[in-house]
Amino acid sequence: MKVIENGITAPKGFLAAGLAAGIKKGNKKDMAMVYSQKPCQTAGTFTTNVVKAAPVKWDKHLVDNAAYTQAIVCNSGIANACTGTEGYSYCQETAKTAAEALQIPEEAVLVASTGVIGQQLPIDILKEGVKKLVPVLSDSREAGILAAQSIMTTDTVRKECAVEMELSGAKVTIGGMCKGSGMIHPNMCTMLGFVTTDVQITKELLQEALSEIVQDTYNMISVDGDTSTNDTVLVLANGMAENPLISEKNQDYETFKEALLYVNTSLAKQIAADGEGATALFEVKITGAETKEQAVTLAKSVITSNLTKAAVFGHDANWGRILCAMGYSGAQFDPDKVDLFFESAAGKIQILKDGVAVDYSEEEATRILSEKQVTAAADIKLGKESAVAWGCDLTYDYVKINADYRS
Template structure:
């Protein structure tokens, strides 16, 4: 169960909301035989919203998807992995449009109703003969069950070790509404808008402006609060589609069940964001940083992300070293108001700093705690009511190994 506002569906996936099907297959973009082409298809025109990377260098699929979303509706999202189709010039744009038109023709829908997403190596042209052949074969793989969702989830992965999925149900005006999501991301993770690639589906009846508002607000508290390596991708995109087949009263912020729907939406996004942080390239531990007592929430967010993004903090966690000095140094350089005399820090259940003064603590107990799968860092500033939570991972030898040989 959730917090009584929503119900968590174990094993749920993006096809669980009414009206959605998915498929995935291997078309030959990856050197291995892992799936590298997938699609999410809605039976009806879905209300759709999206947020995109703030990186000024943006991949061709983002241009195409923005164009498709001008009317706030989508029927399908076609995705490839193994190649980002970024920094590929006019040819890259033409290839992204070809992906869109090929998928539209194959599934008998309007090209304007198809979004395109790509992820993988930057600066290489897509092998379009393989992509278009793969698209021809997608309809035969389309399924409205867990196998279709699994095939799609596998098709969007690059250096990810595990798929990322989450699903909940919410009661809206007596009708059951389902919200689900799938995402990929492991490296080049420091979003300023969304996850690396994320896809949300729901069968809710919802206004377009309400969905866009909810997507942006939720993104700021979830996907924008994770970091693996401080790098913002050229391809980041989060797309939400609402089929409206739950037949509920139209959702908007004025609806009495809006908060319950928003809570369920937030839960799905947060689970996906945390899964990305946990699966950071080479990561062995998830780190959660909670900041309380900042002057405002924005300050708390900036401080939490500075801590979680610190290579020194990440390295200390990898080494199971309770080096609180690295944490308070990150607090002080975040560029937000801090009273250097009133900072408390705890690593898990162990206080290490109170009122900016060291606390004698059991180093052996700290070592045992830091060797666990998840490390919590709590920071209290005592200057206001602002709070925020951020997620990241430790910095391991494997991160360097993976990225030193990414293209090979």
């Protein structure tokens, strides 16, 4: 597998576009389109929130029932959530407008929205935006960048990833883009993730691979403990790499799945690192667990602890907060066996041995915790299972951003 400098337009046959349609104030980019020159097998995962936005319902119906899909239309600025039958009808109108412009079936058009909950979309502006996007669709790197920028809300940077691999002699590519900065919590989040690939694979195996991968990627990140109404991850596979069809779990499937895992892990970590107001990516590794479930529960508990996140912001090696978060997680372990380390690009330091603080340097710990990416690694010495979760520090700016979000 080779990581390449690209995004959503990296695989063969995929085009993209992004522009300012007028949904947001100030001529900000707010609409994107992704289009495949050939029909795609499609997989998707969606929010676990009982309150689901209209686009989530539309896309889930298509993923479950459409013969294929070929395009995605996404707007930022308004979430089209809690908008009733009118909001759902706007999904259909958007898809119909795109279908006519692209000359594809209406049920081949996926839609996505992100932004403020409870507002109706300005559908006339949205439809005009679709008509403007189609003529500028391109497979260029620049088009992919514009699309990635156009789906951002409070994100401070665009988020992309792409890789190449070889399957039975054929070069296959996976590209992706996502958005997410706030309302981010395990079991999906206010995040939209779009992944394209030119692999030939059955719909069933594509869905199985994505469903498994989501558990170790997007479901292992948290910014603020809020699970969104809109989160969606879609994977479109158009088969244009012309590799032998992956219809069973052979070596090609495992190689493809490994690459898909890499892309989605990268995108998930980019979301966590760009958490609203964040200054650092905070990674938690749990090793030595008896079961995977135990490791996941412990890692998530630490990554969602506001006290721990605040300590990371202050570059403070306040290890008691980590052990406390592990203790109330619901997972059973022996605190007298825990070894804890902090590490970053500045080095690695042991903080606890067998549940008791070692004689470490607070100055060195602060230096290690002052990097842009910091890790807390806990070995609970009960077994061989492990898990990794990602979050960010909790800063003053998080409150400022969310206090002023609608204004």
